[in-house]
Amino acid sequence: MTTPITSLQKEYIRLLDGSSAAMTIAGAHMASGAFVGVSWKNLTFVGCDFAGDGNIKLASMSGCKFIDCRFLAPHHDFGVMTDVSFTQCSSAGRSIVCGGDGSTGVLFQACSFDGGSSAPAAHEGVGCMGEVTFRNCTGRGEVLVAGTRLTIDDCRFDHMTFAIGRQRRRGTPLAATVLIDNSQGSGVWRMVDCRMKTSHIQNSSFEQIVNDSSECEA
Template identity: 90%
Template sequence: MTTPITSLQKEYIRLLDGSSAAMTIAGAHMASGAFVGVPWQNLTFVGCEFAGDGNIKLASMSGCKFIDCQFLSPHHDFGVMTDVSFTQCQSVGRSIVCGGDGSTGVLFQDCSFEGGGSAPAAHEGSDRSAAFRSARVGAR
């Protein structure tokens, strides 16, 4: 079970302040937060759920890790992504998470993509901006 990010005060503030201090955010449901125009740096998300439509519109993202997270048909703008990894994550429905033009070092490792247009071939972003290793694509 996840907790709304707005209920995790320290973590919520960190996501809004744009600082580069390392932090792990575990078990958060991100739909209740609104993150617009800020950079996310050096963050590790573990077991978080990303849903909602457009509540995340970042300036950029760098040095971030997503581990065992779920992306439930969101359409988020992670900005230009640099050295960002997704490990054992699940995307359900049409999820857009690859970052903007100029993104580099984006890795999807042991992730699954199910239903909608979430398959790796349908990702949006720069050509060659993302790598997919051991990706599983299925229909729902």
């Protein structure tokens, strides 16, 4: 059972003050707090539940770790993410957990994503609009997002949607370098309005890949 973050006085204040002192927040339910326009630095979340719709809209996040956390159909904006890792975390329901342009060093390790029975055609989801790696992850029916670099390593995904890069019609254009290694795709992998510099696939197999108006940078 998780405890509402507002009931954890010390942790709640630390999440609002923007300081860089390291702290671990364990067993908290994050839906009851409102964190808008602040920066999170050097925080470790262990066994926490993230739900709610838009109550977390950060300016930036750096040096943070999420371990064994659950994302329960949230819609959260983590701002510019730098050196942020998610380890053995899971999502249930359609989740938007994303960092902004210029994010670097974002890692999802041994995570599972369950967005539903089929992947929606959307441009928002789990990842960041910068550089992101998914390693040893599994998923079904979710949208994975990358801006300038996407690495998928040793993953198993079924009926997933990928929003990679950004075409001009959706704002400032971004082109991504894509590497997929030792991964398996079942069902349909849907590439939605993607914009890529290069795409390198090795030691991998897929049942079906569908490109919906995707493009490669000339």
